[in-house]
Amino acid sequence: MRSVALVLFWQIWKERCRRVSGEGSVHCYAIFMKIHNILRYQVRNIKLTVQDDGLGKSILKSLQIVASVSIWFRCVWVKWTAPSVGIMKLNTDGDAKNNSGIAGGGAVLRNDKRNVVLASSFFYNECSNKAAEFRALYDGLHLIWQYDLSCYRFVIECDSLVLVNSILGLCACP
Known part of the structure; x- marks a missing residue:
């Protein structure tokens, strides 16, 4: 449970x-x-x-539900953590309405002091959730390049396992 x-x-x-x-x-x-x-x-x-x-x-x-199983829970708090000193963190996310409709994405670049360096949101017309996730990462990286911040070290954080596995070469890009 x-x-x-x-x-x-x-x-x-x-x-x-x-x-x-x-x-x-x-x-x-x-x-x-x-x-x-x-x-x-x-x-x-x-x-x-x-x-x-x-x-x-x-x-x-x-909810007045009687469980006939023994229940064992451990709560784990999930929160944003700052990157190591001297490193910036790019967080991206994308989503599509009904998984294949109007879509958008966003990117936030923060420094090790948790300050927002860049932030933007994007509109993608219609596409899938996966395409929106990929596009949000692309647009986030493009912002870093556009504002001449590519000389800094940074880490990328996103919530799409498909995107991460594609970047790591563990699966084909959909």
Whole structure:
């Protein structure tokens, strides 16, 4: 049941994206019921033993779901970390509406003191999520070159495993 919190956050994130992209909105109760039904299905059909810090059990209890599995959770906070001294960090992200629609991306370059050196967002018309991720990286690197910052050492951070594996040569570029 590691996915209890993930299901909760994923459904909230999907609703946020739906509202931002102008697709309308869903009543909070409908989101609650969707989360409730997903978790009821998981509890019934998945036999897992996972660590519990109380969060998973309390979420299931508040949804009135009885779990017949032992639950073991460990919360891990994910946050942005500054690069080493003298190095800059380029963060990029891209996304497309419905995975093949109106798309955009962004890039932020920060120094080791967490100060924003460059930041920009981009509109890509229509493309896939993967294309938006690749394009956001390209545009971020182009900004570094355009502002003559390529003489600095920097690291790149993004959330696309496909993009990372393509750069590392572990898979073909889609």
